[in-house]
Amino acid sequence: MVAHPDESPGFLLWHVTLRWQREIVAALAPLDLTHVQFVLLATAWWMNSHGESPNQLSLARRAGTDVKMTSQVLRRLEDKGLLGREVDPADTRAKLLRTTDEGAELARRAIGVVEAADAAFFGATPDLSTLQALMRPLADRPLADP
Incomplete structure (x- = not known):
């Protein structure tokens, strides 16, 4: 049993995660991206740049996001002109995701911003x-079913 909350790895991880998320949100604000929008846009761009045309499900799996929430965020990215959807010729029910030129440029810029924020945040970590x-x-552990 943990004697004090500050000795609990989960409690410490919770606090570190909250602080890190605040830093990332602040870094992305000038780019008009939420953290989730960034993760999905950057992941879609990365997959596209590596020859993949993900659908919503494969993008959500790669990003580690909830499929329904992913759908809502993708609609917002599409409304912003950062992402396009095309019917998958192999499965007409599915849409293939492709970052637009504007989305690809923003993804690259945002990745740089997030990497700089990560470096500043984790720079004090000795090892x-x-x-x-x-x-x-x-x-890498699989998520438990709800």
């Missing part, structure tokens, strides 16, 4: 490679 090694197995 970042150890932190990454500790987090990777946790991040």
Whole structure:
């Protein structure tokens, strides 16, 4: 049993995550992107630039986001002219996602902004490679069904 909340890894992770999210939100605000919009736009751009044309489900899986929420955010990105959807010739019920030229440019800029925010936030971490090694197995675990 943990004697004090500050000794709980989950509680500490919660606080670090909140602080990090605030930094990312502030960094993305001048680009008129929410954090989730950034994650989905950047992931779609990355997949497109690596020869993939994801649909909503494959993008949500790659990004680790809820499929229904992903749909809502993708509509917003499409309304902003950052993302386009095309009917998948292999499955007419599915739409393939492609970043527009404007979306690709914004994704590249936003990635730079987020990387700078990450560097500033995690720069005080004495051994970042150890932190990454500790987090990777946790991040790669499959999510439990609700």
